[in-house]
Amino acid sequence: MMAFGLALIGMTGAHADFPEDDIEVIIPYAAGGGFDSYVRGVLPYMQKYLPNDVNLIPRNMPGAGGRKGATAIFRARPDGYTIGAFNLPGLMLPEILGERVAYNLSEVTWLGRLSEDQYLLVAAGSSGVTSVADLRALGRPIKFTATGAGSSAHAASVIAARMLGLDARVITGYEGSQAYILAVVRGDGDVALGASNSIGSYAATGDLRVIASLERSSSYPDAQTPAELGIPDLSELALQRMLGAPPNLDPEARTVLIEALANALADEELIRWSESIGLPFAPLSAEEAAANVTNQRALYEQFKDFL
Template sequence: MIARHLSRALTGALVMTGLLSMAPAATAAYPEKPITMIVAYGAGGSTDVTARMLAPFIEKYLGGGARIVVMNRAGAGGEIGFAAIADAPPDGYTIGFINTPNVITIPIERQARFNIDRIDPLVNVIDDPGIMTVHADSPFKTLEDLVKQAKANPNTVTVGSTGVGSDDHLAMLLLQRQAEVRFTHIPFPGSAENYRSMLGRHTQVCGQNLGEGLRGRSAGDAVRILGVMSKERWAMAPDLPTFKEQGYDITMVSMRGIGAPKGLPPDIRAKLIEAITRAAEDPEFQTKAKETFQPLRIVAPEPFAAELKQLDVAFRALWRENPWLK
């Protein structure tokens, strides 16, 4: 009798062992290795500052000992970095900042290594209006001083940007058109290089974003901001007149959000979106963003994607009317 019960118990144990061996192995919890966050511009620029400040908060909300490594992949106006995001395996271990207008304009102006349809916009974080900055000892006290000099001496005023088709470059072209002047465009691989060139008096004007300019001014850099390309004066800098106030109807804003390769597993995508959103909404991060003059505008995936599509339509129309790559 005892032998019969032992036999049955042993048989049951063997059957259970067989069933367990046939079951799929448990999937490791995401993330189980470091996540690469690509910045398509050089170290020290606005996007790099945002990325390095935001990354620890994303790690916090991903949990499980998550680690994010910020990697700068600068060059070609952002194309190298954007292509690296688009080309990465859609496994959640590569994300990166996507910047307008470059992420839209690069595939319009040339045969690029990526297009916006290959990148999944997750969450927008920053909305940074354009400005034009000069050295404090520049003869240009106002935007009109700059225009008068360019009108009297075509192609002699140098304006730096973060690359062909960047918001800085397009803003310069719009000012050229409206003021009927000609500048000499000097493209740089990133905003830090552009800014340093102006500080070193190698270029006369730095086309940049408000956050960069205010950080420099706050740090005591010898600079003067000629105007801001927002619809209204910015709360962080109420002393700065808009371009429109000065007679030039130019609005140019750089959205900076996080994207990933198309095709993420739905559960990983949802986890990333939640972690990025909570990170951007974290009071400590928001305080740091304010202290470093980063204009926040958190936009969820669907409206973020919709805005990118609208920009694509608008910039394609502008390209047909006035191609900016010559």
């Protein structure tokens, strides 16, 4: 976070023609969820660092798993007055699977990343499984639980199983992360991939054991990481929240918005707020975010025939 902040350059002290009016920020999910909280949390600070006195106005636009909002952002005029949030790989998977969508993520003007949630691989606490090696030693297909085919959880499970060299069967159809995580607790499945906010309470009681974490976690120091497993690309499966704008964004608007977001994410007051409510940011610059999208797409494309 400090290195990110030190790299910033500011233009907020000088007059700029942009913005001259309020900016609409499309949130492609309903109000009240984690995605909504992240975006609404950063907007007052981003507004603080704009060179002119205008408002950033959030607008929730749920529908079609986020595609409705993503399409609205993509089709907006590239003048900087409509930007929005993107959920990856959720919005990437329809493109990779050949579904018809009205946006192209490779053409989005990326402004930066807000946060990421790295998956945890969990087994039932009573299962005796404490490592990936234990899973391999079972000598039978490993049952993963997940939401429906085409979902982020399903895709991540398929890819992780293949990268880990596991003969796996993914049981789908669970309604949401809590449902498929509970299925592992009950013994309906052997393992599941889930974000820490879905797993923490079960790990604390011993109902679940975290056997691998796609990044080093102080909460689960014994969990194996991708580097320790010899598969560093596993970390590309992360769930990410990005801010982006339409293709071919006006150059002045792009500069102003990128700098406002970067300065906001380095603001100590925002950092304290995010940590106090358990929603830590994991910022990437515009260039880093664009590269990250490219890398994540490459990984999912590699396994698209199995999804």
